[in-house]
Amino acid sequence: MPALFVTGTGTDIGKTYVSCALIRALKTRGAVVDAFKPVVSGFDPKDAAGSDPARLAAALGDPGGVFRIAPRRYLAPLSPNIAARLEGETLVLDDMVIDAMARAAEVRDGLLLVEGAGGVMSPLTDGETNLDMIATVGAPVLLVAGSYLGTISHVLTALVALRAANARVAAVVMSQSLDAPDLNQTAQALIPFLQGAPLFLAPRGESWDAGALADHLLTDLRAP
Known part of the structure; x- marks a missing residue:
């Protein structure tokens, strides 16, 4: 299980929050993990x-690892392509x-979380998106969404794009949005689609325990 690509339905919906909680849960279970x-x-x-x-570095216990990550x-x-061009x-x-594949090889028997910038279809280069990187790397995907009104459409649209690119979706995480409809109610409406x-819920607050998500991924990503 060398790599898991963490992407989202958009920007600022909780990818890093979910990644950090997942890192802590994996470390608690003795798994080797990097970001x-x-x-x-x-x-x-x-x-x-x-x-x-x-x-991410703090969750890994490597506060000096910002530039490595x-x-x-x-x-x-x-968007990264525009920000890079300005420099x-x-x-x-x-x-x-x-770079991602080299880092995954370094982790060996562990798991590398590759966290994209923005959403599934956010540009990375002047002609390619996160979806292009996901398809090229070939890693399973953890799709993170918010719980705001309209998120169901955004999740389903992202899933259509991912599946069209033959990306395997290991799990979907709904990260609770501020001033949003009831988290559980929204989740129940999404599940049939x-x-x-598998869908996991991430309530707001650093106390969220991603143990169930970690257990699922440890099993799913090791499956033949």
Whole structure:
């Protein structure tokens, strides 16, 4: 089980929150786990401690690992390709894929969480999206969604795109949104449309225990 690609139905819906909780749960179970963000935008080096890579590093128990986890960091809070261009760089999908696969090989018998930037169809380069990277890497997917009004449509649209690219969806996580309809009620409405993909709920708050999700993934990703 070398890699799991963590993507979302959009931006700022809880990917890093879910990834950090999953890392803590996996470590509690004795699993070897690491994290990798191929690219991050909106990264302020003056406030690196408040960034998503820093949160992942803290969950791993490696507070100095921010730059190892996120080798491509750009200041502007825009899509990565635009943020990179503003700093005179051009992102190349093959470079990010090679880096992710090399990092996965380092983890060996453990699990590398590869966290994308934005949603499934968010641009990574000038002509490619997270979906293109998911398809190229070939890793199973953990799809993270919010619980806001309209999330069911966004989840189902993301699943259509992922399945059309032959990506295997290991699980869907609904991360509770602020001022949203009831989390459980929304989940129950979504389940009949998931075609068997398991759904896990992530209530707000750092106390959320991702143990059930970790147990599922440890079994699912080791299955032949």
